[in-house]
Every structure is written in structure tokens, then in C-alpha cells.
Amino acid sequence: DSGVTQTPKHLITATGQxxxxxxxxxxxxxxxxxxxxxxxxxxxxxxxxYNGEERAKGNILERFSAQQFPDLHSELNLSSLELxxxxxxxxxxxxxxxxxxxxxxxxxxxxx
Amino acid sequence: xxxxxxxxSTLSVQEGDSxxxxxxxxxxxxxxxxxxxxxxxxxxQLIIDIRxxxxxxxxxxxxxxxxxxxKHFSLHITETQPEDSAVYFCAALNNDYKLSFGAGTTVxxxx
Numbered sequence: 001d002s003g004v005t006q007t008p009k010h011l012i013t014a015t016g017q018x019x020x021x022x023x024x025x026x027x028x029x030x031x032x033x034x035x036x037x038x039x040x041x042x043x044x045x046x047x048x049x050y051n052g053e054e055r056a057k058g059n060i061l062e063r064f065s066a067q068q069f070p071d072l073h074s075e076l077n078l079s080s081l082e083l084x085x086x087x088x089x090x091x092x093x094x095x096x097x098x099x100x101x102x103x104x105x106x107x108x109x110x111x112x
Numbered sequence: 113x114x115x116x117x118x119x120x121s122t123l124s125v126q127e128g129d130s131x132x133x134x135x136x137x138x139x140x141x142x143x144x145x146x147x148x149x150x151x152x153x154x155x156x157q158l159i160i161d162i163r164x165x166x167x168x169x170x171x172x173x174x175x176x177x178x179x180x181x182x183k184h185f186s187l188h189i190t191e192t193q194p195e196d197s198a199v200y201f202c203a204a205l206n207n208d209y210k211l212s213f214g215a216g217t218t219v220x221x222x223x
Contacts, residue, residue: 002157042213042216043213045210048209055209103155
């Protein structure tokens with residue numbers, strides 16, 4: 001157990017819908033990263049937050065948004081879902097930027 | 113932005129032999145290079161990392177080397193065992209704090 005908690009573990013939804021994925025970082029970690037991993041693909045960086053502020057952005061679609069709350073948990077919002085959004089979404093956290101990142105177990109999103 | 117390339121995409125080795133995975137990065141300001149192992153259906157887990165002020169780091173059967181001039185770094189696994197079979201990802205952290213990953217290498221250790 002890495003100490004990073006993601007909910008839900010699995011999510012099945014229809015095209016056009018909106019979902020929210022939640023991540024609770026390890027206690028004391030200020031930095032949260034979000035990644036998308038499609039089937040047999042690598043880890044695509046989406047976005048990173050540090051202590052509530054957005055610090056880095058990857059190839060995140062405009063339909064996707066995220067935030068980190070004062071208690072440091074983070075949410076990734078995916079809207080107008082398409083079949084191609086089906087993937088495993090990982091959250092990772094680290095104490096500081098540039099230190100070891102610990103991954104959650106991921107949320108498997110299936111869009112039907 | 114940072115671009116990390118990883119080779120090979122698949123690697124099959126005989127148990128006991130060595131495995132080498134190579135990565136290159138584009139942003140010369142990148143300063144932190146972790147390696148992650150992801151077993152099937154599980155989360156990626158850090159196995160070793162190296163910072164730009166170090167050229168080599170070793171932890172038991174695993175070693176990582178970094179060549180800042182050439183902007184490449186490599187993972188070496190010696191005396192491979194069946195439990196080493198997994199997907200391995202390299203990553204690089206640039207000055208903008210973006211941690212970018214390579215596409216991954218699927219390592220299969222043949223008994």
C-alpha cells in the first residue's frame with residue numbers, strides 16, 4: 001500500500017457523461033500528479049498540483065479539469081466523455097516536487 | 113516541453129542474464145530521473161532514481177547510469193529472475209516540475 005488512495009476503483013459510464021475521480025495523497029505530501037494510461041500504453045502526464053496550485057500541465061484535454069483542495073486531496077473531472085477516454089487514471093503524490101512519487105492503485109474508467 | 117524516449121519497447125532475456133533499458137530526454141534542465149516497475153494490473157512502483165549531480169547509482173541487482181552531456185540514462189538489471197518480468201518506465205523531471213514518462217519496456221524473463 002503506497003498510502004495514496006484513489007476512488008472509485010472502477011467506473012463505467014456512458015458517452016457524453018461527466019465523472020469525477022478522487023485522489024487522497026499520502027499524509028504530508030503536497031504535490032499531486034494525474035496520469036492517464038490507455039490499454040498497453042505508457043503513462044501520459046495530465047496535470048500536477050502543489051499545495052493547492054497548478055504547477056505543470058501536460059496534454060490534458062479541455063474537457064478535463066482538475067483541482068487540489070485545501071486539505072490536499074485532488075479531483076479530476078472528465079466531461080463529455082468519449083469512448084477513447086476509457087483508460088486507467090493514476091494519481092501520484094510526493095512530498096515535494098522533484099522527489100519520489102508514489103502512485104495510487106488507479107481508477108479504471110470504461111466509457112460505453 | 114520534456115520528451116522522453118525509451119528503448120526497447122519489449123525485451124526478452126534468459127533467466128540469469130542482464131537486461132538494459134535506455135532512455136533519452138530532451139530538456140537539458142531535467143534534474144531527476146526515476147525508474148518505475150509496473151506489474152500486470154498493479155500500480156507503478158519506484159525501483160531506483162538518480163539525480164543530475166550523480167553519474168551512477170546501484171541498489172543490489174539494479175543500477176542506473178546518467179550521461180548528462182548526451183542526455184540519456186539507462187537501467188541495468190543483473191542476474192534477472194522471473195519476478196523481474198514487468199513493464200519498466202523511465203521518467204524525467206524538468207524545471208517546470210513536469211514528470212514525463214517514457215513509453216515503457218515490457219521485460220520478459222524466460223526460465
